[in-house]
Amino acid sequence: MSIITKLCALPGIYRGLHLENLDPDPLRQFRRWYSFARRAGCYWPDSVSLATATPEGLPSSRLMLLKGVDERGFVFYTNYESRKAHELEANPRAALAFHWVELIRQVRVEGAVTRVSHEESERYFHSRLHSSQIGAWASKQSSVLASRDEFERQCDEYEAKFRGGPVPLPPFWGGYRVVPTVIEFWQGRRFRWHDRFRFTRVASGWRIERLAP
Numbered sequence: 001m002s003i004i005t006k007l008c009a010l011p012g013i014y015r016g017l018h019l020e021n022l023d024p025d026p027l028r029q030f031r032r033w034y035s036f037a038r039r040a041g042c043y044w045p046d047s048v049s050l051a052t053a054t055p056e057g058l059p060s061s062r063l064m065l066l067k068g069v070d071e072r073g074f075v076f077y078t079n080y081e082s083r084k085a086h087e088l089e090a091n092p093r094a095a096l097a098f099h100w101v102e103l104i105r106q107v108r109v110e111g112a113v114t115r116v117s118h119e120e121s122e123r124y125f126h127s128r129l130h131s132s133q134i135g136a137w138a139s140k141q142s143s144v145l146a147s148r149d150e151f152e153r154q155c156d157e158y159e160a161k162f163r164g165g166p167v168p169l170p171p172f173w174g175g176y177r178v179v180p181t182v183i184e185f186w187q188g189r190r191f192r193w194h195d196r197f198r199f200t201r202v203a204s205g206w207r208i209e210r211l212a213p
Contacts, residue, residue, distance in 0.1 A: 009132040017187035017195035019208065020183055026183040026199035026206060033185070034069065037100040040139075050076065051095040052087040055146050060087065067124060073179040074109060075116055077124060079141035080172045088113050104188030105166055121174035126166070133167040134158050140205070 023029040044065075051061040059212075060083065068075035074096060078085055088094065096109040111186040138154035143198060145151055180201065187195040196211040 009119065015122070016198065017185065019168075019210070020110070022197060024206065024208070025071075026185070027069070027073075029185065029199075030183065031069060033100075033105060034066075034098075037103060037105070038056070038102060038167055038170065040100075040144065041102045042102050045100060046074070049097040049099075050072075051097075052084050053093075054087055054089055054213065055091050060084070064154075067175070068125050073177045075110065075175050075177050077121065077173070079136070079139065079170075080174060082141040084142075085176075088176060094176075096178055104182075106186040108182075108184040108186070109178060110182040111178045113176050114180050116175035116177050118169075118174070122169045123171045123210075125173065125177060129153075130167065134162070134175050136160045137170050189213075 023032065034045065046066045048064055048066050049061055050064045051059055053059045062084065064076045064078075066074060067077055093111065094113045096107075096108040098105075098109075099147060100106075115143075125136070128136075133153055136159040138151060158167075182190045182198065182200050184196060184198045191213060194213040198209050198213065199206045199212050200209070
């Protein structure tokens with residue numbers, strides 16, 4: 001039996017998404033769906049599209065990996081000198097889109113963006129593989145390279161520099177947190193009669209609205 005056949009028998013998959021099944025807190029609801037996607041064996045359940053824009057409104061997007069989510073928001077890490085970081089510093093708002101294709105589910109997030117604390121960045125950085133730590137030092141992310149060899153030479157230089165000791169957190173590298181003001185849950189259904197619920201942050205908490213497919 002295929003994974004899709006198995007999932008068809010579960011509540012919410014093809015049978016739809018109903019208001020009474022939603023947690024009134026969208027961050028708890030997200031963690032519920034995210035946990036399910038991991039248990040269901042979805043390919044790269046952490047993968048998320050991050051959209052940013054310049055102050056003039058020119059957009060750009062790329063795929064990232066979610067590295068944390070709690071009641072404060074959604075966390076990812078990057079080089080603070082990259083294109084995305086420059087856009088976030090000038091225009092600190094972003095949109096995220098998760099797509100778990102095996103479950104026919106999407107989650108869309110919009111909100112303000114802030115840097116995470118130095119301690120959070122340091123803790124995550126030291127959880128990475130050693131080679132990934134070296135790569136963070138070596139990469140002038142988003143800048144033009146003359147060749148692949150140029151990057152690999154930089155990796156070799158930092159490997160030699162930090163040999164025999166821990167790799168410190170680069171001063172130009174760390175995390176951002178998207179603090180959501182809008183979160184939408186999208187459940188695919190037959191004939192494109194999808195279910196969509198939008199949570200919007202208001203003074204009293206969250207307003208929930210059903211949207212047309």
